[in-house]
Amino acid sequence: MPGGKGMATRTSTGTGTGTGARAGRVPWARAGLRWVHLILGGALLMPYFLLAQVVVGVWSGRGNVFGSTVLTFASYGLSLPLAAVTGVFGLVRPMSAGAVRALCGVPGERLAEGPARSWAARGRSSAWWTLHLGVGAVISGMSLAVPPMAVVLIVLPFVSGLRRTPLGLGWFGTGAAPYLAPLLGIGLLGGLVLCAAGAGALLARTAPVLLGPTGADRLAAAEERAAELAVRNRLARELHDAVGHALSAVTLQAVAARRVLDSDPAFVREALAAIEDTTRRTVGELDAVLGLLRDGDPARPGAAPAPTLAADLDGLLARTRAAGSTVTVHLEPGPAGNWDRLPAIASREAYRIVQEGLSNALRHGTGPVELWIAVRDEKDGTGSTDRELEITMTNPPGPAAGHGPRTTGGRGLQGAAERATLLGGRVEAGPHRGLWRLRAVLPLGGGSR
Incomplete structure (x- = not known):
């Protein structure tokens, strides 16, 4: 970020500690905003996912789709084409570009202005919409499931009652295994952070390609x-x-x-x-x-x-x-x-x-x-x-x-x-x-x- 570099240069003549702390917070703040952007994508996919659940439930004859991992993933897979269909609407591009500017740190000049008018621009907006919602749903699911599991693994050596609960943790209940559980919990949290950071960086790199101005946009401008x-x-x-x-x-x-x-x-x-x-x-x-x-x-x-x-x-x-x-x-x-x-x-x-x-x-x-x-x-x-x-x-x-x-x-x-x-x-x-x-x-x- 140019502003961050300029600030660090000006304050380096003063206290170096403040400068290093400020410069160190910038990447984490950017990663946090990109994580929020992914969570937003997951929330936007929920209406499509619920509709897909109804369709899959009727097709399979089972009312509770969540009871089957296969049907859950089938619902997720069906929700993506539904999202792609709605992504062709012209107003999807300015809404998505606004969120990318605010949360992904992509410069505004690399993104298109205004609604998508040509079908080529609509297709690219639909691809971005589907990618954002699909990847965001995966990261949102991980963000909901991984932290509780990691917390359980971290406190497992100190709470003996957790070893006797039917959580599928029987292997950690004997010998030295309970003391390895915190390492696994910390690893899960680190993996979640790395996955979220990687997905956010992927979307930030892809946004100018899919939401950038087309030749028709440049000609109109x-x-x-x-x-x-x-x-x-x-x-x-x-x-x-x-x-x-x-x-x-x-x-x-x-x-x-x-x-x-x-x-x-x-x-x-x-x-x-x-x-x-x-x-x-x-x-x-x-x-x-x-x-x-x-x-x-x-x-x-x-x-x-x-x-x-x-x-x-x-x-x-x-x-x-x-x-x-x-x-x-x-x-x-x-x-x-x-x-x-x-x-x-x-x-x-x-x-x-x-x-x-x-x-x-x-x-x-x-x-x-x-x-x-x-x-x-x-x-x-x-x-x-x-x-x-x-x-x-x-x-x-x-x-x-x-x-x-x-x-x-x-x-x-x-x-x-x-x-x-x-x-x-x-x-x-x-x-x-x-x-x-x-x-x-x-x-x-x-x-x-």
Whole structure:
């Protein structure tokens, strides 16, 4: 046990006696818990054993099955298939795994979580259930029968009356035999301890094999983990794009307003109005994202709708210009028509990509920004029409960026690339002809032939 070793190491600088006693108790405590686990298995087999007794008693014509050793073992043998049948139920595995974690000292990561779903997992759970109950019944029977017999043998030399009782101990009643009885009693107790310890160790080694995760369990866990990571990445992208852009815009708007506070009051009022609008919209978007994080329902009543390219591009450009940046926009709806005809998900992701591009231009760039947004219909080799939304943004790089890659941040561009990839598109960002260029292509689906 790691905890036990760590404790022993820390206390070895103090009293060595306490350390040795603590380390010595750990294996015995573990063996004791495994013994309890075996006794529990024996108790769980009792209903099956009693049912098997009835069946064997009816079949043999004898009401008292315990009067015959053969019939008793026959009842035990019949109870195991009955236990195996009930072991295929899905809830047997989590119940058994919980008992193994608590009593057998098997690490939880080596055992499967949740009910058994596949028949392969059910079969392994049934095998474990049968093994646990069968071995547990044997150890339980020994634990009931051996200690009283051992006690009788140990005290036999000191109680003469026991030698005359009809217990089958006549051989120990004469000569030096009574004085050998305690050794046999102690041997029986030692044998019981060894059998219980060996059976407990066997179950502890077998549990990960029969109760461990199957390939289907590992695949399900991996899919669940991937889904969880996808949700977390989505939330991270939304928070970064919404809050990051707002903070960049508000900072630049406040700086611009402070510089012309005395000379251009009209610009200051415009900048303050833009700051107010930006913060109000960002609070609404933040509330929507936190609502998704809290209860997984992005469409709950009162939640702010996600911004889209068709509905919110003009406001985004106005807030960016209020920060003192010059943004020139070229819109080419193309044969596909106006922006309202864009698919909703493509319009949302395109808005976030444009927002991230403008945030990068505000933080890292200098000079004017040029933005091209075009919807194009192109025919492929089969004559089908493929529609694509192309977003291109260029601006002069900042003095620190030069013509190399930007090394600060990077999460926003990564998020933009992830957004495009989810739609089957792509994003390219980097130096291009002396400018910094962000280019995104989002497929909009096929059209007609």
